[in-house]
Amino acid sequence: MLIYFILLVIYIIILLLVSLGFILIETHKNVNDDIENNYRPRTLVMIPCRGVDYSLEENLKSIINQDYPDYHAVTIVDSPDDPACSIINKLKIDCIVSDFQCGKCSGKVRALCTAIEKYPDYEVYVIADSDILVSSQWLKYLIMPLGIDNAGISTTFPYFKPVGGFWSRVKEVWGFVGMGLMEAKLTRFGWGGSLAFKKSLLNNYFDYFCSNISDDTALTKIAKDKNLDLYYVKRAMPVVNSPENFEQFFEWANRQTALSIAASKKIFYYGILFYFSYMFLFFSAIFAGIFYNKLFLLFLIPEILYILNMIRRLNKVSPENVIAAILMPFIYTVNLFMANRMKNITWRGRVYNIKNKKLL
Structure with a gap:
């Protein structure tokens, strides 16, 4: 009986520590870095x-x-025959063909390096993915933090608006983890769908940037190497x-996770520790609460806080969102294991070897 009691106490202490850790994560966030200036x-x-x-x-x-008073937008395509060109021409947006010479870079990085090389006389460069829909204030909000001396990157994170079935709802909730990471300075990163940086950031690093598959992980590393700050601008979302x-959701989610792990193996180990701890706490609360003592249900508080934070970001709630939130730790764990085994990813119709970081 004494051994049983000691084991129970140790078990409860572990649950308490894990629970308090998740509560701190859910309640202590720097929501954003909105800056007001004349930059x-x-x-x-x-x-x-x-x-x-x-x-x-x-x-x-x-x-x-x-x-915004002084900006120029340019699209970059691989070929004048790209299907996007008909829409680009209709909107009369400047368009250039990607021709930068790099052996290991992705098509996106090649396109960006082409633009930077052909338009060298700008103080700030902004990356905008073609799948983002932005407000008329987006550019102004995104750039203002760069007026601070120690700013390296100004970035934001998207809201994945579901326009499909259940799995588009899952992607909506999946994206909230990215928002959560952005809200804490310790876990913040540059998101390449909407990111601004000064030209000076690439001083002595242009060749390094242009040899990467992932533009945002490269820029994040450069900023950190230079001890510069990363700013998260929520209102530019x-x-x-x-x-x-x-099928489309899992292909996308595994690819995003694989790129993150390729940038830093620590992400895999931290992710496994995080989500296994979360599932340990969740199942302990359910089963011990039902079969032993209802007080164990209090260990569901971190899950409740996570759902409440999701509702705060959504300003609404639906049964699909709650189901997706409950499933999310399991989905992320699957993503981590599958992504960790991936040697190649398919991105915009091209296959990349993420282990050797080259185009196949």
């Missing part, structure tokens, strides 16, 4: 395009109609219309 530098907005994204015409219209089905 309005000459800016180039670079929009790599490959194929026709969902709502592409609406997306491009939003990017080129900004309340774009919308990404997401029509994914089950």
Whole structure:
């Protein structure tokens, strides 16, 4: 009986420590870094395009109609025959063909390096994915933090708006983890769908940047190497219309996770520790609460806080969102294991070897 009692006490102490850790994570966040100043530098907005994204015409219209005094938008395509060109030409947006010479870079990085090389006289460069839909204030909000001396990157994170079935709802909730990571300075990263940086960031690092598969992980590493700050601007948040089905969602989620793990293996180990702890706490609360003592149900508080934070970000709640939130630790764990085994990813119709970081 004594051994049983000691084991029970140890078990409860572990549950308490894990629970308190998750409560601290859910309740202590730096929501954003909205900055107000008069910093309005000459800016180039670079929009790599490959194929026709969902709502592409609406997306491009939003990017080129900004309340900002001195900016130029340029699209970059692999070929003048790209299907996106008909919409680009219709909107009369400048377009260049990607021709930067790099052996290991992705098509997106090649496009960005092409634009930077052909438009060298800008103080600030902005990356805008072709699948984002933005407000007219997006560019101004995104750039203002760069007026601070120690700023390296100004970035945001999207709201994945579901325009499909259940799995587009899952992607909506999946994206909230990215928002949560952005809200804490310790886990913040540059998101390449909407990211601004000064040209000086690439001083002595241009060749390094142009040899990478992932633009955002490279820029994040450069900023950290230079001891510069990463700013998260929530009010610059774009919308990404997401029509994914089950197969499309998992292909996307595994690819995003694989790119993160390729940038740092620690992400896999931290992720496994985090989500296994979360599931341990969740199942302990359910089973011990039902079969031993209802007080164990109090260990569901972190899950409740997570759902409440999701509702805060959504400003609404639906049964699909709650189900997706409950499933999310299991989905992320599957993503981590599958992504960790991946040697290649398919991105915009191309296959990349993420172990050797080259195009196949």
